[in-house]
Amino acid sequence: MDRIEISRRTFVGTAGTLAAGALLALAGCGNGGSSSAAGGAGTGSAASSASSTSASAASASSSAPASKSLIVLWSWSGNTLKMAERVSELSGAEIYRIEAADPYPEDYDACADRAKQKQDDGTYPAIANPVADWGSYDTVFMGYPIWWYELPMIVQGFVRDHDWTGKTVVPFNSHEGSGDGGTYDDLREMTGATVLDGIAIRGGDVSSSLDKIDEWYAGLSL
Numbered sequence: 001m002d003r004i005e006i007s008r009r010t011f012v013g014t015a016g017t018l019a020a021g022a023l024l025a026l027a028g029c030g031n032g033g034s035s036s037a038a039g040g041a042g043t044g045s046a047a048s049s050a051s052s053t054s055a056s057a058a059s060a061s062s063s064a065p066a067s068k069s070l071i072v073l074w075s076w077s078g079n080t081l082k083m084a085e086r087v088s089e090l091s092g093a094e095i096y097r098i099e100a101a102d103p104y105p106e107d108y109d110a111c112a113d114r115a116k117q118k119q120d121d122g123t124y125p126a127i128a129n130p131v132a133d134w135g136s137y138d139t140v141f142m143g144y145p146i147w148w149y150e151l152p153m154i155v156q157g158f159v160r161d162h163d164w165t166g167k168t169v170v171p172f173n174s175h176e177g178s179g180d181g182g183t184y185d186d187l188r189e190m191t192g193a194t195v196l197d198g199i200a201i202r203g204g205d206v207s208s209s210l211d212k213i214d215e216w217y218a219g220l221s222l
C-alpha cells in the first residue's frame, strides 16, 4: 500500500505539472501503438512480429536442449519498445508485441480514460494476435509501461491467460515517475514463476540509458 501511495503522488505530481500533450511528448508518444513496429501487425505469431532473429541457431550444436527466449511487449507510445529492441539485440530473442483487438486511441487523454476505465471495471482487453508456440519458451522477458500505477490491464490479461510453469520471467518497464510500481512483485504473485529483478527507466530517458540496459542484462543470472 505504501509503495502505491508513493508512486501515486510522484506520478500525479508529474501529470499535474504537465499538460496532457506535454506528458505525451515527454513519453515520446505520437503513435497509438496499435501497429507492430516489429513488422508483424495482426499476423498473430511471435515469429512474424519478430524484430530480430532467434538465437536458437547459435545453440544448435550444444547437446543440452536449447533454451528459448521470447520478449513479450506492450508499448503504446514506443518507449518500452526501444527498451525491448535493446533486449532483443542483447539476447537474440524475438519480440512478440501484444496488439489490442480494439486498438487504444492515439489521443493521450482518450487512451488514459480507456486505460482507467478498464482498470476500474477489472476487465482485460482482448488481444488480437495470440502468441505462437508459447510452450517452447523457457525465458520470457516482459516489457510494459506503468499505467495508472500498475501493469496495464491488457498485460495483466496476457499474464492470466498463459501458463507460466517452469518459466523464468525477466521484467523491464518504462514510466514517468512510478518506477516499477511494484509490478515485479505483482508478476511474482500472478505467475508463480521465477521472476528476476527487472529494470525501470523513465520513458524520456530510454534513448540515453541503453548502457543501463546493457549493465542490467549482463548482471542477470540467465
Ligand SMILES: Cc1cc2nc3c(=O)[nH]c(=O)nc-3n(C[C@H](O)[C@H](O)[C@H](O)COP(=O)(O)O)c2cc1C
Pocket: 011, 026, 027, 028, 074, 075, 076, 077, 078, 079, 080, 081, 111, 112, 113, 115, 116, 144, 145, 146, 147, 148, 149, 150, 174, 175, 176, 177, 178, 179, 202, 203, 204
Ligand atoms: C494511460 C497511461 C497511464 C500512465 N500512468 C502512469 C503511472 O501511473 N505512472 C507513471 O510513472 N507513468 C504513467 N504513464 C506514463 C508511461 O508509463 C510512460 O510514458 C511510458 O514510458 C510509456 O511507455 P510506452 O511508450 O512504451 O507506451 C502513463 C501513461 C499512459 C498512456
